[in-house]
Amino acid sequence: MSLRVLVGVKRVIDYAVKVRVKPDKTGVVTDGVKHSMNPFDEIAIEEAVRMKEKNIVKEIIAVSCGPQQCQETIRTALAMGADRGIHVEVAGKEYEAMQPFHVSKILAKLAQEEKVDIVLVGKQAIDDDCNQTGQMTAALLDWSQACFASKVEKTDGELTVTREIDGGLEVIKVKLPAVITSDLRLNEPRYATLPNIMKAKKKPMAKKTAADLGVDLTPRHEVLSVEDPPVREAGIKVETVEDLVGKLKQSGVI
């Protein structure tokens, strides 16, 4: 049984960068800042590649939505083992306003067009931390979903997925087709090797627009402002427990 997988890979500001808020408070500085693949999406690609190595999956398609530079992200996915890429070009103001709502519509449409059996995405992106795209995509497709996966096994026509939840680990069975979102402990992604980076150059990369897929990118909400978290204020020392309780009552905390 050979499945086909669509993996979403998002281009985000690199985790090691010190993020700075723009002076006009409309967002964070992205110009000239190092970007890389969302770490949870790296884990998603790695999982898809491992499934291909086990012959569970026969084709991996990597998708990214965004400006021209997203092709670098797709190329990294190809170098890790994806078979082909799709770049859905979204630029400028439309890109700044793009939300999981739009991305999930794009992924759902592509999943249908490409007739895939599994959609694999990172559980959330490290820039907006939305944790919505996977779930919305599953709902739009009316497919099973298994989010926060730390283990994925194939058993007959189903997937057995271990999920990391607040209470511990939950094991569920999901029928195919399904959407899976990867959590941190699902795997440790490989480095792309130089030979694979070179081979990736020859792998096909298709370009589409949201309009091609019939997806309307009109924003559904407006960002009012983006600000630094408040600077940590100095604390005060108190002499007795009574003083402490008094202060806490004064500030309305208790």
Next chain:
Amino acid sequence: MNDSISLGKATLGLADDQKQVYHLARDFAIKEMKPHMLEWDIQEIFPVDVLRKIGELGFGAIYCKEEFGGTGLTRLDASVIFEALASGCSSTTAYMTIHNMCAWMIDNYGSKEMKEKYISDMNSMKVLSSYCLTEPGAGSDAASLTTTANRDGDYYVINGSKSFISGGGSSDLYIVMCRTGEPGAKGISCILVEGDNPGLSFGKKEKKISWNSQPTRQVFFEDCRVPITNRLGNEGFGFNIALKGLNGGRLNISSTSLGAAQAALEEARNHILVRKQFGKRLADFQYLQFKLADMATKVAACRLMVRSAAVALQEEHPNHITICSMTKLFVTEECQKVCDDAIQLFGGYGILKDYPVQVFWRDCRVHRILEGTNEVMRMLVAKELLKE
């Protein structure tokens, strides 16, 4: 550590796939090498496990042809890779450059059987190699070497000793320059000796002030018999191989110095943003701002020189030997100065072994001496300039 300043400069002018290569090497260096650099230096650990991981990426035979298992990239790609890796550990990267040179020698001058046997494993670092040219009595005057290889039927019998061999005693292969003929350069041949040859023995591990993540030993040849099929290139061609190998080696060592200087610059920059004296951050003192600007400018200039030299070597520009020599001379000197300045910016902390800048400074010191001393570089450049 804020990476944006390095990326703004280090990937400038690179093609998209070269940027990808840089990112791969840089990410690997930060994650797999940097956390261990200080320990490897202090404990003198030869990190074979990490070398094998580096090999898995295809970094062991970067500019060997794909035909026999090399990665098939250019000298510029190699420079970018070594620059990136050096920021993780300059000593281990220097070892990688020597190993890559050995692989290249086999790829260009070895027999088909040799290439089939070794290139792929050298690329993956399953096979580790060392280069043997220098002797106790033959340093800058390398062509005066006295290790002999005498013909005995289908074998060469090698006798002599080599000194300052990086990886000596820990390698699977030794590329050895020995005398098969007349005195001088024309009598030298290049012969491959496998590490388990009974005629090989090794001196004690040298105690060094740097390059401590690689063992350095003397290598002794006592009636060391190797089949004549182990020779690379023709008899008497060995010194040509050595010189050609050194052109690339000089660029590679320059790239290593460059990566070390870049890393030292970043560390110094981050430090002066935090350290306060006289009620201000060090970064608010103009003298230190100027000092940092000078350091960054030197690194940027060195980078341009190394990369342009890499292209000249790749294209076999008529003056590539002079270009490589000038580059090695300039870059190793300037990058050591940058590391030295970085230590100064750290103040007392700069000399503590808990801080990385002192390792970069010590490792860079060696680069001014090997692959041809900087004095030999001046000889080569002057010779070319004064040709009539």
